[in-house]
Amino acid sequence: MQDNFLFSREHVWVKPREEGVLVVGISSFAQDQLGEILFVELPTIGKELKQGTVLSIVESVKSASEVYMPLDGKVLEVNTELGDSPEYVNQDPFGNGWIAVIGISNPNQLNQLLDSKTYQEFIDSL
Numbered sequence: 748m749q750d751n752f753l754f755s756r757e758h759v760w761v762k763p764r765e766e767g768v769l770v771v772g773i774s775s776f777a778q779d780q781l782g783e784i785l786f787v788e789l790p791t792i793g794k795e796l797k798q799g800t801v802l803s804i805v806e807s808v809k810s811a812s813e814v815y816m817p818l819d820g821k822v823l824e825v826n827t828e829l830g831d832s833p834e835y836v837n838q839d840p841f842g843n844g845w846i847a848v849i850g851i852s853n854p855n856q857l858n859q860l861l862d863s864k865t866y867q868e869f870i871d872s873l
Contacts, residue, residue, distance in 0.1 A: 749841050753860035755817040756869065759802075760841065761860065764848060768823065772845040773805065773814055773836065776870045781807035784836040787829040790822045790847055798856055803846050805836065814846060818856040824848035 752760045758777035761769040778784065788804040796802060796816040803814040825847050829835060836844035851857075861869060 750863055752841065752863055753817075753857065754863070754866035754869075755815065755860055757815045757817075758870075759814060759817045761817050761849075761857075762841075767854065768848060768850050769818070769820075770845050771802065771817060771847050771849055772840055774866070774870075775840045777812075778837050778840045778844070781805060781812060782809045783807055784833045787826075787833045787836060787846065789825040789827070789829065792822050792825060795819075795821045795852075796849075798853075805833075816849075817860060818849070818851045819853045820849040820851040822847050823850050 752762050754760050754774060758774045759771060760774050761771050764770050784805055784807050786806040790802050798816055798819050800816050801813045802816040805812050805814055826845050828843065838844065
């Protein structure tokens with residue numbers, strides 16, 4: 748499990764890039780549940796989203812799944828490499844498989860996310 752990552756109960760991870768800026772992706776558990784990823788619909792750069800709204804859609808051989816915004820914020824950057832290589836989400840969910848970079852507007856919401864140990868306990872209970 749990734750120690751410097753935080754997780755939502757919707758299996759989205761965030762990792763600090765700099766003050767108020769986070770990299771976002773889906774957890775290893777989520778990509779494993781989805782199976783082979785075929786397509787990732789990326790969010791629009793500059794779009795402001797509220798926590799819990801749809802950030803992205805990930806399509807796999809099993810289904811299409813919504814990726815929910817873990818915190819209120821603005822999309823600053825997207826991983827355009829996923830257009831040609833959506834399999835990065837399966838191969839390296841915590842690295843090359845990142846989906847977006849967001850600037851957060853409410854840092855207090857970080858307290859609602861789970862650290863890696865608590866997230867592991869959460870998925871073990873499913």
